[in-house]
Amino acid sequence: RKEVEQDPGPFNVPEGATVAFNCTYSNSASQSFFWYRQDCRKEPKLLMSVYSSGNEDGRFTAQLNRASQYISLLIRDSKLSDSATYLCVVNLPAGNKLTFGGGTRVLVKP
Amino acid sequence: GAGVSQSPSNKVTEKGKDVELRCDPISGHTALYWYRQSLGQGLEFLIYFQGNSAPDKSGLPSDRFSAERTGESVSTLTIQRTQQEDSAVYLCASSAQATYNEQFFGPGTRLTVL
Numbered sequence: 732r733k734e735v736e737q738d739p740g741p742f743n744v745p746e747g748a749t750v751a752f753n754c755t756y757s758n759s760a761s762q763s764f765f766w767y768r769q770d771c772r773k774e775p776k777l778l779m780s781v782y783s784s785g786n787e788d789g790r791f792t793a794q795l796n797r798a799s800q801y802i803s804l805l806i807r808d809s810k811l812s813d814s815a816t817y818l819c820v821v822n823l824p825a826g827n828k829l830t831f832g833g834g835t836r837v838l839v840k841p
Numbered sequence: 842g843a844g845v846s847q848s849p850s851n852k853v854t855e856k857g858k859d860v861e862l863r864c865d866p867i868s869g870h871t872a873l874y875w876y877r878q879s880l881g882q883g884l885e886f887l888i889y890f891q892g893n894s895a896p897d898k899s900g901l902p903s904d905r906f907s908a909e910r911t912g913e914s915v916s917t918l919t920i921q922r923t924q925q926e927d928s929a930v931y932l933c934a935s936s937a938q939a940t941y942n943e944q945f946f947g948p949g950t951r952l953t954v955l
Contacts, residue, residue: 765943773948774932774946774947774948774949775884775932775944775946776946777943777944780943818883818884820944828874828886828889828897829874829944830886831876831883831884831886832883833882833883834883
């Protein structure tokens with residue numbers, strides 16, 4: 732089993748719709764969680780950190796479910812510019828480094 | 842301020858040649874990471890430097906790959922006797938400390954091995 736797993740997609744989303752997807756992690760001792768966004772042929776950039784209580788940033792909501800070991804990202808009122816690959820990132824205590832999931836591709840269409 | 846920079850931006854080499862990729866992290870960032878990303882694939886961790894600690898080399902795919910970092914500044918990733926399967930984008934990232942802070946990525950070096 733991979734340490735961090737994501738549905739690769741693509742999620743085809745009509746403009747204005749809501750889309751949500753999850754990321755599962757295998758190490759229950761993980762403490763830090765992030766969502767990064769990567770546009771085609773560009774470097775990843777931080778979208779948001781994920782806090783235990785859940786957090787919201789505009790149209791984006793991230794949640795952490797420790798019991799089931801997954802984090803989620805929800806995008807409301809999708810814009811064409813939201814089309815990207817969304818990378819889940821989890822810290823693994825062993826070695827104290829961050830591990831990236833394979834990414835979930837989202838395509839927002841008019 | 843300046844972000845993470847990488848050079849060269851593109852490198853085309855012949856199979857069997859050695860290549861050296863450079864990363865200049867954000868000043869003051871103690872943690873530095875190297876990843877590679879093949880076309881359409883996720884990020885593959887290669888190596889991680891944190892301050893003066895021994896680097897975590899667990900992601901290096903073979904002994905043809907090595908990396909060094911001078912103090913808390915520039916890092917070089919060296920690939921010896923390149924193979925076609927080494928073709929990928931090599932990304933460097935730095936963060937203020939360990940894994941609790943945002944990683945800032947450089948634009949990457951696109952390596953093509955002919």
